[in-house]
Amino acid sequence: MNENATYFEINDAVHWHFFHRTWAMITPYWRGEEKGTAWLLLAAVVGLSLFSVAVSVWITHWYKDFYNALEKKDTVAFWQLIVYFGGIATIAILGAVYRLNLTQMLTIRWRAWLTEKHFARWLSNKNYYQLEQGGYTDNPDQRISEDLNNFTSSTLSLGLGLLRNVISLISFSIILWSVSGSIEVCGIIIPGYMFWCALLYAAVGSWLTHLIGRCLISLSNQQQRCEADLRFSMVRVRENAESIALYNGEPNEKQRLSTHCNKVWHNFWEIMKVSKRLTFFTAGYSQIAIIFPFMVAAPRYFTGQIKLGELMQINSAFSNVQENFSWFISAYSELASWRATSDRLLSFHQAMSDNEQRTPAIDVYPEAERLIVKNLGMHLGDGRRLLTNAGMTVEPGQRVMLSGRSGSGKSTLLRAMGHLWPLGHGSIRLPAARYLFLPQKPYLPIGPLKSVLSYPQDDSVYPDERYKQVLATCRLPHLVMRLDEANHWQHILSPGEQQRLAFTRALLFAPQWLYIDEATSAMDEEDEATLYQALIDELPGLSIVSVGHRSSLKRFHGRHIRIESGLLQESRNTF
Template sequence: MNQNAEYSAVNDAVRGHFFRRVWQLIWPYWRSEEKGKAWLLLASVIGLSLFSVWISVWMNSWYRDFYNALQKKDFAAFTHLILYFCGIAAVAILGAVYRLYLTQMLTIRWRRWLTQRHFNRWLDNKSYYQMEQGGYTDNPDQRISEDLNNFTSDTLSLVLGLIRTVVSLVSFSVILWGVSGSIEVFGVTIPGYMFWCALVYAIVGSFLTRWIGSSLIPLNNQQQRFEADMRFSLIRVRENAESIALYNGEPNEKERLTSRFGKVWSNYWSLMKVTKRLTFFTAGYGQAAVIFPFVVAAPRYFAGKIELGELMQINSAFGNVQGDMSWFIDSFSTIAGWKATCDRLISFRQAMIDNEGHKPAIGVEEQGESLSVDNLNLDLNDGRNLLAGANLSVAAGERLLLSGRSGSGKSTLLRAMGRLWPTGHGHIRLPAGRSLFLPQKPYLPIGTLRDALSYPQPGDTYSQERYVQVLQACRLPHLIDRLDEGNHWQRLLSPGEQQRLAFARALLFAPKWLYMDEATSAMDEEDEAALYQALIDQIPGLSIISVGHRSTLKRFHSRHVRIEGGHLVNQNASAPSAV
């Protein structure tokens, strides 16, 4: 998906279905294996939120009694009310602390559950690989780490805030209706007129807020993406520091990073302008709300119909009702950010679902003891054909060398055997049993060298003696004393050492079938010969499929097949034929 059009594309895709899609993100947790603790925590947090509303209602009555005591200069009532306030305040503080604590506990538990589910979905069926190749989404790391964090915290904040607001609105509306009295306008008596003033005030404010801040949602979405893109570019510089330094590529990288930050800068300025307009309005709206109830209630006070305590109670009740009705105004920035986060998670989730539902065009199954490729066609993403009508059979124990010009499709054929190539048609039957792929650039996880050697198995799978043996066999004796050292081995070791370590991994795993994609390209010929011979000597009956260019590899393989003109050709054949 084109990144610059992602927001509009998602908006088009989910228009009319947004809340249904969000519900599909929310609901599974609340009926999962953790539902008991989740509902208990939610009920506790809601209960403490309602308790805080009760405190506010009580404080409204306290205002009336307190200001009446001040007006009457009743010191005994004043002292009693101060002590009463101290007791309730202590309870209110305790409730507020535990409301926050339990909310955070629920948030992190929900985030842990969602994160684990997204880990599973992203890693299963090789979705992480296919989504990168297809360009379905940008920055999945940000969506799993930041977006899920924001989603859980903002969702709970908005839902709990809305519940508290509704209960508070009902409670204070009853109070405001009762204390505000009625007013006659143009001969018409309006009961509970302060309530209607608060309602009109909040409705007008909400409409204007939505109109002024409507562009915050797409701008927030873009800001998150631009920030993630810049962070990814910085990580790329770190990962490829040596290559960039040797190329003297600093000016190019500066230009690239400056361009990335330019998008962050430009979009942030747009955010600032919209936020400035919105803040002008909301700040003015909030300041006017302080004085508005006094202005509206003043005629009754100066007419002697209410006392100072009742005036302050009306002001407090009006403030609560107006504030509750203005919940949308106060929460608009949070809602805008939440909507942008939901859009990104929805598109990410949909991309994973689409990948799961995508039926592979190339049939790959494990059966029997030999490798068979039947009428295989491999296509590039742009529709161009790479390999046509390929037929290949490799018996158990054979060692096959696959060569050809760069870009002819050698590595692509291996990817198809590894279920990684999505375009084309045909059938591949892989032999059942232990198999291992060695790519040109091995993956070495950050951790101990023992863990890197045994990957993807745990580090304690093999004995110390076995680790020592394979390191010696693969010409890495200088690493024996560092087996338990934790490090970033992919940065620390040279490309040749990394490839030799991958051979050591193969010796440990002892597969029946080994698929190697130019796995010795960074080695010299002497190391290459020693390591191939170690494989043949230490793993009897090993079947090997090697992709390589060097003629020195031929002596380690019983067969040699080239890819020429999009066809598999025997080394001595002059025309395309079945192999």
């Protein structure tokens, strides 16, 4: 008994926590800058939903008059009621069309607002990087695009559907109570007995539906994850097509894709089995609901207590009351999908919150004229140490080269300077000056070449003549005529061209401090020397911190610091 009580208490706490967090995800839009338009659209949609309930009640009364006319064989009344129904149907169609149209308008506005907010948060505090590196959440692209779309449409659909069902339930319950009369069972008179029959029928059906289909929530969540993993794997093949082709890696990639496909099919098969059992029950439940009110009300009709019109009105009212009571049954699959979508969005929010609230282990902030690394320790996720209480100081205008064995922590040190490495201790005081990082593999956004060159700034910042100058300086004169061409440059340019293009960014941006992480690894020594010399000549006073292996780089740096045994050990160049 105590174990059961504990189970239900935990279960209730979990559900309450879920709804509390989901409510916190829903409400900002309705309190934000678009709240006026949002509430106006919602009021219009709710009004049209209530109007559709009124039309349904209207049709129920029409049923009574229509079937009574049929029973009396009243031709004049029959045709009058046919024309009357045409008017009701016209009004109902107009209401349905505009209710759908305004609901879609509200959905897309809400989705656009949520998407913009999620974009902003995902791209702030380095969330997009840390979540990917730490494996805190999978497929953020799907969560922002598909899950937000499903969340907004399902929330409005389920919320408005529930509201409409409540209003409809109240309206038709009044009708059903008034027309169903009383029945005596074991000497007890039960007023409005048809209402109680509908309530009991729906309650039993809802309970059985939940027992049969409750695992759909976890299966739906898993299905979305498997589908997203499959899509991401196919994108990886597209992005790395050349490397895969040169490796002849097609069999390996086919095996990977087949593994993801098998997970999709297996999980979908489980969903099919549950859906099959659920559909068996819900379909049977719906079919029995057609004849159930006739079976219960027929004795009163055969004894002459009610006419055919009243019988049909009872059937219509009972069907509506039973359907409204059974909203949970009809909406169960959508509720399961909505719960799974909400869980995925909530876990995404939680991962971003965890990253935002995490206190940086390495204290990094700009506040000085020089670069100061003090008592710096860094380690990998598996605990392997890279640096132990290391330190160095770089004065403005100095050019420093960092070297060391592969895996010694050179690139990781630059990541720490860029606020990207959370594991370790100590402090890094960055110069409070204009700076730029050049990674080994530059990012080239899809678009006009000018936008690629000026990234992360807008391409209107520099005149066309300046673009042509830096392209010529960085040995890319063949791209001068393609400045306005939009393309996928990462697929068009060679690795060496991409790295030379990154140097054009440095010349355009003209930083005071430049951090270079093996950004010439795909170039020959002649190109490398030309580009370093261009930086020195065109950006006088530039401070450079370079990570590199080649000895040819040493002549462009006045200081050489090597990572050995977890320490930053300095040796003076003799060039």
